[in-house]
């Protein structure tokens with residue numbers, strides 16, 4: 001389906017002011033209306049045929065009619081609606097591209113939209129990206145809301161190399177605000193809003209867990225490849241009452257303090273200390289994030305529980321009664337920071353910078 005949008009300043013466009021001058025000069029009362037009619041007809045042809053604002057001479061003659069085509073062409077060029085872009089092999093004209101005048105969708109935009117849709121339905125592309133980035137925007141660090149389809153906090157994906165094949169390497173989780181801002185910044189986007197490292201401990205909220213549960217096989221394979229724990233298995237092993245995380249009705253926690261998280265997670269931590277999911281909690285990743293962890297083995301730190309004390313669990317909660325497994329399965333995020341280094345300040349800094357713009 002073609003798509004065309006006429007700007008609300010269409011009638012007062014400078015092109016038509018020039019047409020009015022021509023009309024006065026020639027004492028031709030119908031000229032402005034004729035020119036507006038031709039203009040609309042040419043744009044709608046381009047939209048319908050996906051010619052991206054280009055009109056071949058043949059099409060122009062067909063639209064305007066043989067008897068008027070020559071004069072109309074001269075006038076349309078004179079007032080600035082058309083520009084001659086003929087080559088040796090083809091006689092063609094370009095319509096002015098201005099959103100406030102008449103905006104049509106280009107075939108490249110249409111292809112991009114179709115590609116985005118395809119990408120959204122491709123598990124082999126989405127799963128590695130969601131597992132790596134979780135719910136966090138890779139530019140400002142905020143936790144995106146995947147159900148929000150309008151506001152800045154809404155979850156989107158950013159294809160960092162639009163002209164190249166989409167791969168997990170050039171596809172990142174991005175909030176709508178950053179996505180739009182990067183589009184506006186154009187060539188300055190990389191400098192103004194550079195890519196942050198993938199989170200050390202990604203947050204997997206309801207949306208992501210539901211996506212993961214739809215593509216179980218891909219998740220299993222990808223987790224093996226990335227050498228990270230499978231969030232589906234960890235959640236299920238932790239005795240979650242809702243095998244399908246999409247069905248989980250737990251509270252959508254925002255940012256619980258560490259001690260509270262520990263308290264709530266207490267009953268689960270014996271089963272899997274790495275993802276101590278609380279009851280009804282679909283946010284396995286978050287729980288892991290908020291629970292004090294042993295330093296990553298890459299630092300050469302001992303991994304036994306006795307060698308470095310954890311935050312004591314509040315009275316009344318169950319202590320782990322089995323030896324927790326060590327952290328050798330920590331997600332191997334590129335440029336990983338030590339697991340106990342806080343990542344929040346980065347998030348706040350980025351956010352503040354964007355707001356100040």
Ligand SMILES: [Zn+2]
Nearest residue numbers: 137140175178
């Ligand atoms: Zn963002």
